[in-house]
Amino acid sequence: MATGRTHRPATRSRGIPEATVARLPLYLRALTALSERSVPTVSSEELAAAAGVNSAKLRKDFSYLGSYGTRGVGYDVEYLVYQISRELGLTQDWPVVIVGIGNLGAALANYGGFASRGFRVAALIDADPEMAGKPVAGIPVQHTDELEKIIDDNGVSIGVIATPAGAAQQVCDRLVAAGVTSILNFAPTVLTVPDGVDVRKVDLSIELQILAFHEQRKAGEEAEAQAGAAMEAEAEAAAAAKAAGKGPDGDVPAVMPA
């Protein structure tokens, strides 16, 4: 039983590394843009620049899909768009349900990127009876009671959770029990799911905290450089503790707000 695993580390799915799979959508987006501008072919160097990766990595990524390029010329844009779409499973339609139609859920329902690339919002689901029937993004919201029936009737295998943290695990359990095997989780909680179910999480708060870490480090380095490189690691730590209004070290700090 995997607990909140973001990706499968064990078996490399059909030989395509997970890291490569994660980049394919990026390539696809860049290629689609080229296709719209009717660009016939593109070199690995150009496409890599457009996708924000390095060209060796891109070529290796494509090599896992097969040999779709022509040496001396590059890659056929249309053909590659199709190959990647097929590999990602976007040549078929994926019905998706969104559970939790608050601010975020509504934003997701309105997001254009959904419908445009193989995904179709099959239903919006919310626990609030007041919401039932109200249209959001042109789709009437349905009550949580209908969840199992909706999943079953529409053959939904992908669910999006945009509920408050407290409700997420329960919703997740019901989705899984009803047959959903892939979940995109926006709630700030670790979801526990049975084996065979994939969970990916999107967590605003975590991303911000990671940025804050780097931001602090940048500020620290700058201060260190200004102070004339005399500040040792110990001194820095002490200064930080002091700045936070604490004693020399080792005493219990004020509790962080929830």
Next chain:
Amino acid sequence: MATGRTHRPATRSRGIPEATVARLPLYLRALTALSERSVPTVSSEELAAAAGVNSAKLRKDFSYLGSYGTRGVGYDVEYLVYQISRELGLTQDWPVVIVGIGNLGAALANYGGFASRGFRVAALIDADPEMAGKPVAGIPVQHTDELEKIIDDNGVSIGVIATPAGAAQQVCDRLVAAGVTSILNFAPTVLTVPDGVDVRKVDLSIELQILAFHEQRKAGEEAEAQAGAAMEAEAEAAAAAKAAGKGPDGDVPAVMPA
């Protein structure tokens, strides 16, 4: 000039691996929950379960911060909350601006997780003059013209981009020019930023496509198993192409919708 780099691969920030930094917010969340329940100490095993990771990894992660545990007992919850908060730079207040107050921007502004952990929404910015002055989440929206002044007056170093893709790079450039050095990008575009600026991206569409890949693979494996394990990789690919309504192989497919 880094192009849309998500994290710095080169220098390991002050010895703490990037992978560890990305997990610290997870630990912090679990610890905060324990703190609220007034749990005094926790073992690596328990905390790891709560955070959805394995205990050896957690212990190794904490070892980068220092030796904060007590053998035979575990970790002091309050103390650890403080140490991680300090390491992540959450003991200080980070003013944040959100640019692009559409559905998503509004949802972000309303998101409680912002204010609660060291982040403060300093301003909401939108290009639409109609929006100016309207309060969203209790904060009046300001026009893009004010961007530079807002950044400067509030000492903002973290910016959130929730604009349409077309406007993202331009907004990014202005943010960076005004002094922002960390950007959280929700727009489906690769952002190009100068060295020293961190960019993290959150991309719904990409996450869904990754799930679709695994979903397709699961479906394929299932079909393979049912068919009696006689289906080879080649046969599988051919079947997929056929299901998509294509000829035997190698001919140019229909173009995907934008």
Next chain:
DNA sequence: CCATCTTTGTGCACGCGTTCACAAAGACAT
């Protein structure tokens, strides 16, 4: 004070992902 038991902290090995560098392949001009 000593023995036992729990739990941390970490050395080590392994595997994945990235990058380099180059040979093979094909287009294109002459």
Next chain:
DNA sequence: ATGTCTTTGTGAACGCGTGCACAAAGATGG
């Protein structure tokens, strides 16, 4: 047909992250 030039595809080396397994550390009970 042949040579040149561009660009792909990949073998090999390296570094990071993960997980195992165990010794060291300290609490707890007698």
